[in-house]
Amino acid sequence: MKQTLSFTLNHKPYTIEADPCDRFLDVLRNDLSLRGTKEGCGVGECGACTIVINSNAVTSCLVLAGQADGADIMTVEGLSETEIGSVLQRCFIENGAVQCGFCTPGMLMSAYALLQHNPNPTREEIKEAIAGNLCRCTGYVPIVNSIEAAVKSLQS
Amino acid sequence: MYTVGQSVKRIDADAKVLGTAQFGDDERYPGMLYLKGVYAKYAHAKILSVDTSEAEKMPGVAIVVTAKDIPCEKMIGEIFIDQYVLADDKTRYLGDVVAVVAADTQDQANEAAKHVKVEYEPLPVLSDPRTAIGNEQVINPDYPDNICGGVHALKGDIDKAFAESDVIVESHFETGHVEHAYIEPEAVNAIPNPMRPEVTITGSLQAPYNLRISVHRCLGLPMSQIIIRPSAVGGSFGGKIETAEAMAVRAALVALKTGRPAHYKLTREESITESYKRHPITFDLKLGCDKEGHIKGLKVNALGDSGAYINMSPPVMYKTATLGPGPYRMDALDYDAVAVITNNVHTGSMRGFGTPQAIFAMENTMDMMAAKIGISPLEMRRRNLLQNGDVSPCGHLLDFHEVSIRSVMEKAVKEMDYERKYAEIMEENRDPKRRKRRGLGIATSMRGASIGADGNGFDVSRVLIEVMPDANVHVNIGLVEIGQGLRTAQAEMAAEGMGVPFDRVTMGETDTSRSPVTGACIASRGTMMGGAAIKDACIKIHKIIADACAAVYKKPVDDIVFENDRVRFADMDISFPEAVKACYDRNMTPMAVGTYFVPVTNWDGHTGEPFYTYTYSCHVAEVEVDLDCGTVEVLKMVGCHDPGRAVNPDAVKGQIYGGLTMAEGMALFEDLGLNRKDASLKNRNYENYIIPTAMDVPENVPIIDEHHDPRTAFGGRSMGEPATEPGAGAITCAVNMALGKPGYLTSLPFDLDKVFFAGQELFGEEA
Numbered sequence: 001m002k003q004t005l006s007f008t009l010n011h012k013p014y015t016i017e018a019d020p021c022d023r024f025l026d027v028l029r030n031d032l033s034l035r036g037t038k039e040g041c042g043v044g045e046c047g048a049c050t051i052v053i054n055s056n057a058v059t060s061c062l063v064l065a066g067q068a069d070g071a072d073i074m075t076v077e078g079l080s081e082t083e084i085g086s087v088l089q090r091c092f093i094e095n096g097a098v099q100c101g102f103c104t105p106g107m108l109m110s111a112y113a114l115l116q117h118n119p120n121p122t123r124e125e126i127k128e129a130i131a132g133n134l135c136r137c138t139g140y141v142p143i144v145n146s147i148e149a150a151v152k153s154l155q156s
Numbered sequence: 157m158y159t160v161g162q163s164v165k166r167i168d169a170d171a172k173v174l175g176t177a178q179f180g181d182d183e184r185y186p187g188m189l190y191l192k193g194v195y196a197k198y199a200h201a202k203i204l205s206v207d208t209s210e211a212e213k214m215p216g217v218a219i220v221v222t223a224k225d226i227p228c229e230k231m232i233g234e235i236f237i238d239q240y241v242l243a244d245d246k247t248r249y250l251g252d253v254v255a256v257v258a259a260d261t262q263d264q265a266n267e268a269a270k271h272v273k274v275e276y277e278p279l280p281v282l283s284d285p286r287t288a289i290g291n292e293q294v295i296n297p298d299y300p301d302n303i304c305g306g307v308h309a310l311k312g313d314i315d316k317a318f319a320e321s322d323v324i325v326e327s328h329f330e331t332g333h334v335e336h337a338y339i340e341p342e343a344v345n346a347i348p349n350p351m352r353p354e355v356t357i358t359g360s361l362q363a364p365y366n367l368r369i370s371v372h373r374c375l376g377l378p379m380s381q382i383i384i385r386p387s388a389v390g391g392s393f394g395g396k397i398e399t400a401e402a403m404a405v406r407a408a409l410v411a412l413k414t415g416r417p418a419h420y421k422l423t424r425e426e427s428i429t430e431s432y433k434r435h436p437i438t439f440d441l442k443l444g445c446d447k448e449g450h451i452k453g454l455k456v457n458a459l460g461d462s463g464a465y466i467n468m469s470p471p472v473m474y475k476t477a478t479l480g481p482g483p484y485r486m487d488a489l490d491y492d493a494v495a496v497i498t499n500n501v502h503t504g505s506m507r508g509f510g511t512p513q514a515i516f517a518m519e520n521t522m523d524m525m526a527a528k529i530g531i532s533p534l535e536m537r538r539r540n541l542l543q544n545g546d547v548s549p550c551g552h553l554l555d556f557h558e559v560s561i562r563s564v565m566e567k568a569v570k571e572m573d574y575e576r577k578y579a580e581i582m583e584e585n586r587d588p589k590r591r592k593r594r595g596l597g598i599a600t601s602m603r604g605a606s607i608g609a610d611g612n613g614f615d616v617s618r619v620l621i622e623v624m625p626d627a628n629v630h631v632n633i634g635l636v637e638i639g640q641g642l643r644t645a646q647a648e649m650a651a652e653g654m655g656v657p658f659d660r661v662t663m664g665e666t667d668t669s670r671s672p673v674t675g676a677c678i679a680s681r682g683t684m685m686g687g688a689a690i691k692d693a694c695i696k697i698h699k700i701i702a703d704a705c706a707a708v709y710k711k712p713v714d715d716i717v718f719e720n721d722r723v724r725f726a727d728m729d730i731s732f733p734e735a736v737k738a739c740y741d742r743n744m745t746p747m748a749v750g751t752y753f754v755p756v757t758n759w760d761g762h763t764g765e766p767f768y769t770y771t772y773s774c775h776v777a778e779v780e781v782d783l784d785c786g787t788v789e790v791l792k793m794v795g796c797h798d799p800g801r802a803v804n805p806d807a808v809k810g811q812i813y814g815g816l817t818m819a820e821g822m823a824l825f826e827d828l829g830l831n832r833k834d835a836s837l838k839n840r841n842y843e844n845y846i847i848p849t850a851m852d853v854p855e856n857v858p859i860i861d862e863h864h865d866p867r868t869a870f871g872g873r874s875m876g877e878p879a880t881e882p883g884a885g886a887i888t889c890a891v892n893m894a895l896g897k898p899g900y901l902t903s904l905p906f907d908l909d910k911v912f913f914a915g916q917e918l919f920g921e922e923a
């Protein structure tokens with residue numbers, strides 16, 4: 001049963017018709033054609049589908065469309081319009097955080113949520129923040145380095 | 157100014173951080189159908205009937221296809237043609253697909269797939285390779301003893317070597333299935349051309365030209381009308397070849413029969429069920445040394461589990477047998493590696509291709525020997541490493557490049573501060589009450605570059621380079637970017653080969669209708685083979701431009717040089733664009749296909765030159781074992797590698813970081829939970845199949861130790877596989893050192909349970 005759902009997505013207001021029991025990941029990818037958010041497992045374990053809802057990083061494969069009603073949502077497509085996001089994107093490129101790129105949108109969103117809450121995280125806190133994002137290519141060290149570089153860059 | 161050797165920015169990085177990179181599952185086409193496979197209910201069963209009538213009547217369903225709908229041949233394979241695109245007379249493993257449903261939406265396809273009715277007559281399931289050999293139950297009638305091939309590497313007189321040995325160590329090691337665990341599950345699209353019988357296939361495809369052959373074989377289209385265009389590939393590690401190919405043939409069948417685009421992606425559970433894995437191998441080793449620890453001879457029997465389809469098993473066994481002995485000097489070798497067909501999930505290419513398992517077995521045996529002789533593991537290796545002019549374990553005289561393994565290992569142990577730590581750990585581990593115990597492990601490798609003598613005469617690469625009228629150098633190459641940064645490395649080599657700045661070069665997406673047929677991006681051959689073909693194309697284009705310059709400027713061009721965007725000949729010094737203009741002004745075409753093939757090496761099937769050249773690597777690991785909980789914390793890993801010349805050093809380091817982490821997963825966690833009763837896999841998603849996270853990985857250190865290779869075009873060699881192959885050996889040696897007993901734990905992974913019980917056994921319960 002479709003219902004009307006309203007939310008803010010990447011700083012723009014949206015009103016859509018969707019079944020509140022649909023996965024929000026599918027709403028993004030299919031109904032809104034925003035396919036930067038990826039699906040790697042469908043069970044909340046890989047983090048490829050990570051988006052930010054009300055400033056928290058969440059796995060959108062476990063979010064129901066109904067839960068998005070009234071929420072403030074960010075996906076990778078909105079990142080470059082934010083300061084934190086664009087700095088993270090630049091630092092990911094400069095520090096070797098991107099190989100195949102499939103984990104990258106989710107990684108960026110976890111890092112974005114972290115830096116919103118904690119502008120000066122330790123290396124350990126960075127690792128914890130991306131512990132739910134699996135990457136098979138990079139061995140993580142370059143990703144942690146990238147987020148650290150972004151922290152420095154944002155502070156200067 | 158040289159481009160090769162610079163860490164230029166990846167050419168695909170912007171799209172990947174912006175989220176605009178298109179992966180297979182991101183593509184949408186008008187009128188697209190969504191596909192869903194119906195999987196085998198039994199790992200081994202006769203298929204008595206398949207009834208699709210009910211499914212066909214379900215809402216949104218356009219078609220249901222089965223093996224009967226395949227117009228030509230029903231099987232595919234890169235070398236051995238034995239893999240059913242759709243199961244026909246029987247099922248051979250639980251990943252076999254019996255039917256594919258295509259519907260307007262994914263939900264409709266999923267629903268209808270449940271209504272395909274299949275009648276089976278179950279057959280005995282063979283899940284243990286040891287009992288499958290010679291079993292009366294035969295899985296593939298062409299292999300009546302269920303053995304599908306192997307290699308017996310031989311050198312010298314093994315009996316004599318053992319008779320002359322002062323110390324003999326015998327050991328047994330086992331490894332299990334390992335999943336590639338690319339984060340992107342397989343996804344393909346097949347788009348029919350409304351004008352002619354032609355299909356374009358996109359998606360997660362590592363080997364486009366092999367897929368083209370498969371579609372040609374099964375669907376009968378001419379090769380020119382099968383266009384393969386890989387999308388961005390979300391990791392592959394050898395894994396997106398045969399499985400993705402079977403999917404692509406099914407999708408193309410649907411597309412051609414319905415005239416509608418077909419979109420086919422796997423869930424993670426389906427991907428783990430259907431896709432092939434790293435070979436489980438059991439090893440029985442016998443190592444003989446003199447009393448100083450100099451190796452006299454090595455004898456190994458290795459038994460690999462091929463699973464239901466042969467896939468790459470014999471070539472994998474080739475690398476196990478020829479590279480498993482490592483970069484060590486020995487008088488005699490007798491290494492027999494054999495693969496057996498079972499009803500388990502099939503096994504095939506995975507980063508390392510039969511060597512990580514063999515190195516794990518060999519290096520632990522080296523540590524056992526070192527302990528018996530009374531020297532440190534480091535000393536044991538120092539006494540046996542190959543050097544310039546030595547003969548390799550298989551009989552290859554190494555007189556053509558720098559045998560850098562000693563330099564590579566010493567750099568790695570220095571970075572680890574191995575000798576100091578080793579003394580410290582040996583001292584602290586003397587306390588029997590100590591519950592947290594550290595250990596160090598070293599593992600080395602010499603990786604044969606590319607396919608090797610197993611493919612003597614077939615190892616070829618091609619590229620098409622076209623210099624446009626605006627002096628843009630456009631490269632079309634079929635060696636696919638699978639995440640490792642190959643496209644960027646190719647562009648760097650093209651810039652250097654052509655003598656132009658990096659930003660003159662553009663890379664076409666791989667497209668089989670535009671790039672000439674080339675061997676696949678496998679076997680650590682992308683950089684080396686692609687580079688040599690690029691060099692050849694550049695030389696040919698230089699010749700065309702030289703002829704044009706001679707005609708236009710009326711000067712001799714025999715000393716022509718292309719460098720730094722300038723073209724110099726006689727007393728002329730013109731820009732590259734001017735020289736290109738000379739070409740077009742004369743109606744000449746600065747375009748060429750470059751071809752490279754590896755020279756045939758001297759290999760008689762057992763002895764000789766198994767590869768053309770080698771990459772030397774060493775991983776060193778430090779771990780801490782907690783006896784009370786069985787956990788192993790990796791404290792640090794160092795990966796030192798000689799890539800010949802690092803085309804893009806940052807990308808090489810990226811390979812090493814990723815390779816170390818993949819090795820950690822193989823050594824400590826990864827287990828698919830094979831049930832030998834029904835050949836099912838328990839761990840089919842990431843909640844149970846545990847791969848390393850950011851929390852598991854220490855501050856690893858990659859080191860590049862360059863020694864340009866005169867046998868490769870730009871001095872470089874590929875790094876994909878070397879980056880991971882020794883790692884599991886290093887970690888497991890470290891765990892066994894921490895347990896105080898080299899070679900104590902023998903089967904991968906060294907997980908919580910095994911380590912905990914080993915601790916109980918060796919050190920008793922907590923005091």
Ligand code: FES
Nearest residue numbers: 040042044047061
């Ligand atoms: S797809 Fe949502 S966590 Fe993996």
Ligand code: FES
Nearest residue numbers: 100103135136137
């Ligand atoms: S870059 Fe490939 S999974 Fe992270």
